[in-house]
Amino acid sequence: MADVKDDVIEMLKELTELTILDEGDPQSFRVRAYENAAHGIGAFAGDLAALDLKGLQAIDNVGKSTAEKIRELLTSGKVAKLEALRAKHPASVVALMRLPGVGPKAVKKLREELDVQSLDDLRAALAAHRLAELKGFGPKSEAKLAESLARLDASGAVTRTPISVALPVANRLVARLLEVPGVTHAETCGSLRRFSETVGDIDVVVVAKDAAVVMDAVVAMPVVDRVLGRGDTKTSVVTPRGLQIDVRVVAAHQLGAALLYFTGSKSHNVKLRTRALARGMTLNEYALTMVEGGKVVASETEEQIYAALGLPFISPLLREDCGELEAAEAGILPKPLGPIVGDFHLHTSMSGDGHSTLEEMVAGARARGYRAMAVTDHAEGTVSGVGRERFLEQRAKIRALQAQLGDSFKLLHGVELNIGRDGELDYDLEFRRGFDWCLASVHDHLTLDRAAQTKRVVAAMRDPTVRMIGHLTARMIGGRPPIDLDSDAVLAAAEETGTALEINGALPRLDLSVDWQRRAAGRRIDFVLDSDAHVVDELERARYAKLNAERAGTLPARVVNAGDGERLLAWLAAGKRGV
DNA sequence: GTCGTGAACGACATATACTATGTAGTATA
Numbered sequence: 001m002a003d004v005k006d007d008v009i010e011m012l013k014e015l016t017e018l019t020i021l022d023e024g025d026p027q028s029f030r031v032r033a034y035e036n037a038a039h040g041i042g043a044f045a046g047d048l049a050a051l052d053l054k055g056l057q058a059i060d061n062v063g064k065s066t067a068e069k070i071r072e073l074l075t076s077g078k079v080a081k082l083e084a085l086r087a088k089h090p091a092s093v094v095a096l097m098r099l100p101g102v103g104p105k106a107v108k109k110l111r112e113e114l115d116v117q118s119l120d121d122l123r124a125a126l127a128a129h130r131l132a133e134l135k136g137f138g139p140k141s142e143a144k145l146a147e148s149l150a151r152l153d154a155s156g157a158v159t160r161t162p163i164s165v166a167l168p169v170a171n172r173l174v175a176r177l178l179e180v181p182g183v184t185h186a187e188t189c190g191s192l193r194r195f196s197e198t199v200g201d202i203d204v205v206v207v208a209k210d211a212a213v214v215m216d217a218v219v220a221m222p223v224v225d226r227v228l229g230r231g232d233t234k235t236s237v238v239t240p241r242g243l244q245i246d247v248r249v250v251a252a253h254q255l256g257a258a259l260l261y262f263t264g265s266k267s268h269n270v271k272l273r274t275r276a277l278a279r280g281m282t283l284n285e286y287a288l289t290m291v292e293g294g295k296v297v298a299s300e301t302e303e304q305i306y307a308a309l310g311l312p313f314i315s316p317l318l319r320e321d322c323g324e325l326e327a328a329e330a331g332i333l334p335k336p337l338g339p340i341v342g343d344f345h346l347h348t349s350m351s352g353d354g355h356s357t358l359e360e361m362v363a364g365a366r367a368r369g370y371r372a373m374a375v376t377d378h379a380e381g382t383v384s385g386v387g388r389e390r391f392l393e394q395r396a397k398i399r400a401l402q403a404q405l406g407d408s409f410k411l412l413h414g415v416e417l418n419i420g421r422d423g424e425l426d427y428d429l430e431f432r433r434g435f436d437w438c439l440a441s442v443h444d445h446l447t448l449d450r451a452a453q454t455k456r457v458v459a460a461m462r463d464p465t466v467r468m469i470g471h472l473t474a475r476m477i478g479g480r481p482p483i484d485l486d487s488d489a490v491l492a493a494a495e496e497t498g499t500a501l502e503i504n505g506a507l508p509r510l511d512l513s514v515d516w517q518r519r520a521a522g523r524r525i526d527f528v529l530d531s532d533a534h535v536v537d538e539l540e541r542a543r544y545a546k547l548n549a550e551r552a553g554t555l556p557a558r559v560v561n562a563g564d565g566e567r568l569l570a571w572l573a574a575g576k577r578g579v
Numbered sequence: 580g581t582c583g584t585g586a587a588c589g590a591c592a593t594a595t596a597c598t599a600t601g602t603a604g605t606a607t608a
Contacts, residue, residue, distance in 0.1 A: 015580095019580090026605090027592075028580085029580060029581085029590095029591065029592085030580045031580080032580075032581090032591085032592090033580025033581055033591095034580065035580095036580085036581075037580080037581080060581095061580090061581065061582090062581085063580070063581045063582075064581090065580065065581085066580075066581085100605090100606090101598085101604090101605065101606090102605085103604060103605050103606085104604095105603085105604060105605085106604075106605085135600095136599085136600070136602095136603075136604080137599090137600090138599065138600065139599095140598080140599055140600085141598095141599070141600090144598090144599090189608085190607095190608070191608095201607090203607085203608075229596090229597060229598075229606095230597090231596065231597055231598095232596090233596080234596060234597075234607090236597090236606095236607095246607075246608095248596095260608090261594090261595090261607090261608055262607085262608060263608075264607090264608040265608070266593095266607080266608050267608095268608090269593070269594090269608055270593050270594095270608090271593095272593090273593040273594070274592095274593070276593090277593080282593085282594080283593080283594085284593080284594050284595065285594080285595070285608080286595090
């Protein structure tokens, strides 16, 4: 479903990049307009292909010109303006700008004065020491460009890093920083704090008495492959896998302003700063200050800064400039979800890929204060799945365990069914009815076309035993794409059949995505936050599912296992709607 | 480029750090 939208955003991003080159200014109005339009499209939850020019222009920051380009792209597959820019600035030239330290001005100069039109040309110019002739370039520039080129040859293009890779690195880094003498606070900011699916780098804000000590500690860490830059308060390093880490040291009384700034998003910050100026104040990463007289209004906490700007606290998860500032102003920010009270997708050592026992998983869930949980090992249709007898043995154990636990904890015997190529499910209807909880998921045949994928998923939803669909799109962030589904048809079927949709908290999945959840908003569809844990510590991942749901602004009333345990039990007892 | 006001045109433009150079470019949120 995301295909068309991704194509449009890709087109706008390319227009942005080429226009920066064309105008030699990364901040021109045209450039900003393309960026804003891409932003608006990103926040739009409908089907772009179904819209006419007028409909497209109703999207934020999409005007006549962009709407026409979108139609042009969707009908012909090409955009004349883009083609013209591509002809003028071929890919080999764009590649120059991707070199760290090279911007539009440098590219312009290299092309005009040295006829450098590609990385190869640049390599030759460097070898001949011709860069020294250029004003603004010196021996250091030469050395830096040569190193960038060599690194590019070695590692290929730079891509964004999936959150599943970046978050553990960031957590270890923060833990180490907290051990540095004099450090009283260390926190991950940037897109990781906003819980973006992929991140460009890791931003860490540190409070310490002596910044130099922190900088020394950072560059000495084993995770550091090389140092990009080091200043009095900011150091940038790169890991061996090419992930950039920026560490910034601030004073304790500036922490709020620093967190706000380094968390972003950029456009959220720009709007906040504009808002400050309109109120006679100026906001930077150190403080919110009166323009007249320079008196500091707020700096210590984010809450104080938002309050001084006449706003309630806005969760980092929402700071994407997707209407959160307007919602805050109107007092209609999405409410955070309550505590997680159950987990309905997890595996034990009974099936091939689980590593903790049933008892360990139950203990883990109880330790988290849950009221209920379903054990859902794989059915026989999955590689690591097991047959009927093993499940019946497990059921007996679960019943015995439930008897010990009493009413304080509801333990369901569940199963994760595999959705077959044509929507067929494991075992037979009668055997499936024997489970307390059936979830069904797609694990294979991931490249079927849209009609076939939609049909098999909807077929599974129509089964009376299937209470929930697990990781609906089967995507892996930074890995494999989502399966091709007709989102309207799938969501309509979920609503009609009363089949809940899982929000899977495994970091490589985060499935449903924010985009899908927003598409489902307004429909009567229940969501379940799950860990998909294969080992007891992974129960923690349900928290990531919760963050993802909050990021999407999914309503607490639609999430059955966050908030009130009794509400959850009532939902479980009610069974599948219409069955 | 978009947007809002008024039907063609003006407004839109945050704030800083670092680096290599001698004022500007690039990068970051």
